[in-house]
Amino acid sequence: MLVQSIVLGLIGVFVMLDSRILGRLNFERPLIVGTLVGLALGDLEKGLLVGASIELISLGVVQVGAAVPADMTLGAVIATAFAILSGSNAETALTIAIPIAILGQLLGILMRTVLASLTHRADSLIEEGKFKRVQHIHIVWGTILYSLMYFVPIFLAIYFGTDLVKSIVDAIPEWITDGLSLASKLLPAYGFALLLQTMLSKKMMPFLVLGFLITAYSGLGITGVALFAGIVAFVMYQIEANKSGGSGGGSAEEPDALDDL
Numbered sequence: 001m002l003v004q005s006i007v008l009g010l011i012g013v014f015v016m017l018d019s020r021i022l023g024r025l026n027f028e029r030p031l032i033v034g035t036l037v038g039l040a041l042g043d044l045e046k047g048l049l050v051g052a053s054i055e056l057i058s059l060g061v062v063q064v065g066a067a068v069p070a071d072m073t074l075g076a077v078i079a080t081a082f083a084i085l086s087g088s089n090a091e092t093a094l095t096i097a098i099p100i101a102i103l104g105q106l107l108g109i110l111m112r113t114v115l116a117s118l119t120h121r122a123d124s125l126i127e128e129g130k131f132k133r134v135q136h137i138h139i140v141w142g143t144i145l146y147s148l149m150y151f152v153p154i155f156l157a158i159y160f161g162t163d164l165v166k167s168i169v170d171a172i173p174e175w176i177t178d179g180l181s182l183a184s185k186l187l188p189a190y191g192f193a194l195l196l197q198t199m200l201s202k203k204m205m206p207f208l209v210l211g212f213l214i215t216a217y218s219g220l221g222i223t224g225v226a227l228f229a230g231i232v233a234f235v236m237y238q239i240e241a242n243k244s245g246g247s248g249g250g251s252a253e254e255p256d257a258l259d260d261l
Contacts, residue, residue, distance in 0.1 A: 014027065075098065075104060078153070
């Protein structure tokens with residue numbers, strides 16, 4: 001358990017650094033996080049399943065301005081690990097992920113408060129001409145503090161909490177488990193609703209309805225619907241390109257300015 005706790009803590013640090021040092025390669029997305037945790041614990045299938053479920057919730061989580069959203073990355077690491085180590089299902093993992101994500105949100109606010117004080121310290125060092133120490137504050141100390149913010153909770157939760165969480169889950173009455181399972185099915189829909197609120201328009205509404213009807217009545221799986229949508233998008237792009245070319249748009253033949261010479 002000690003080795004697993006350290007490995008999962010390092011995975012948490014790695015995915016956290018994605019948006020801060022690596023240039024946001026999407027390693028911090030819950031789907032990727034769950035996959036990495038599943039690989040580390042030897043259960044890739046459940047890692048993908050839990051990660052995909054948490055990804056649906058986090059689709060509508062967007063950081064706007066100074067607002068700090070729930071930390072779904074931290075929640076995904078711990079919840080996926082608990083689901084695999086305790087033998088729980090994805091619904092139970094979702095009920096664990098939400099409180100942990102909120103805890104991560106509080107830790108994030110605390111960390112930003114600490115880093116704000118370091119920023120003022122950096123301003124003083126700049127006035128004194130100590131630029132090397134300023135680099136250390138931003139690159140070294142900031143990275144170390146953020147890494148500890150992820151590593152320590154993950155390590156403690158995995159090392160001390162797996163058996164405890166399993167016993168708590170086993171002790172939960174069935175009627176509460178059923179309620180939590182229902183809530184876990186509503187949360188992904190809520191995540192989609194938040195996402196659609198920012199991107200849905202009258203122009204896009206027919207495509208949403210078309211995709212829903214195909215999924216509900218055609219019997220196709222998600223992969224089949226996605227391939228069908230890709231073909232529709234390609235055909236529509238070709239039609240728009242032909243229209244643009246026929247009306248003297250960008251693809252039509254234009255006079256060469258060098259002909260006058």
